[in-house]
Amino acid sequence: MGTEAKTEDRRHLRSALTRQKLLASAKKVFLEEGFQKATISQMINDAKIGYGTAYVHFQGKEDLLRVLMENVMEQFYEIAAISFTPQTKEEALRTIRHQTLAFLKMAEAERNMMRIFEQAIGVSTVIADKWKAIREQFIESIACDIAYSQQHGLARKDLNHLLVARGWFYMNEMYLWEIVRDEQQSTVEEIAATITELYTTGLYL
Known part of the structure; x- marks a missing residue:
């Protein structure tokens, strides 16, 4: 496998892990706060990822x-x-x-x-x-x-x-x-x- 392919694989893996981390944090916040009180900011902070990164994966809490x-x-x-x-x-x-x-x-x-x-x-x-x-x-x-x-x-x-x-x-x-x-x-x-x-x-x- 070439260097470019390996780099692409690592990027995909990192992206998938970030997505899963954000989903896990979202579940935690929803269960703690309920749907209406939960915010995307709480989920992003809990996942410890950047806002820009989060919005690459999801448009919002819905x-x-x-x-x-x-x-x-x-x-x-x-x-x-x-x-x-x-x-x-x-x-x-x-x-x-x-x-x-x-x-x-x-x-x-x-x-x-x-x-x-x-x-x-x-x-x-x-x-x-x-x-x-x-x-x-x-x-x-x-x-x-x-x-x-x-x-x-x-x-x-x-x-x-x-x-x-x-x-x-x-x-x-x-x-x-x-x-x-x-x-x-x-x-x-x-x-x-x-x-x-x-x-x-x-x-x-």
């Missing part, structure tokens, strides 16, 4: 939170991406229950950052739009699973799979935010089992 949101939601996407090719209604029910429980458990595990996201969704167009995009990604994944079940004779074909997918996600989302606020009336396990039973009973043959 941009930082958007990336932190993407990082957290990657874990949720992994749950949604669990292979869904059931051969029977019972197998579909088991998989859906497992996904639902994992989704709600993740909300419980990420409660502190999810609270920051909820604060930001209420006041920031950037973050609200990001959440809408996240929601649509989940709905699209659910719709594909429903279409698979309909095509394989496991689910009712008279129901619009897009509408069902949207309704199912909204139900999960409502409980997700209740869990984030620590307002749920039952255990996460009971919630997951109950809503899965309702959903699959109405949809599956």
Whole structure:
């Protein structure tokens, strides 16, 4: 490898490390201050980097939170991406229950950052739009699973799979935010089992 290539590699590594340092500081400040009180200056000072360097990577605190949101939601996407090719209604029910429980458990595990996201969704167009995009990604994944079940004779074909997918996600989302606020009336396990039973009973043959 030539000298120029090595220098470029070092520059990329330094840039990536600076970005990660700033994200770590942003997370710390958001958790300490909340979304509205947190400032980009606090994050830059905590990361001990220059203002000019920081603004090369991020436009402001909303941009930082958007990336932190993407990082957290990657874990949720992994749950949604669990292979869904059931051969029977019972197998579909088991998989859906497992996904639902994992989704709600993740909300419980990420409660502190999810609270920051909820604060930001209420006041920031950037973050609200990001959440809408996240929601649509989940709905699209659910719709594909429903279409698979309909095509394989496991689910009712008279129901619009897009509408069902949207309704199912909204139900999960409502409980997700209740869990984030620590307002749920039952255990996460009971919630997951109950809503899965309702959903699959109405949809599956």
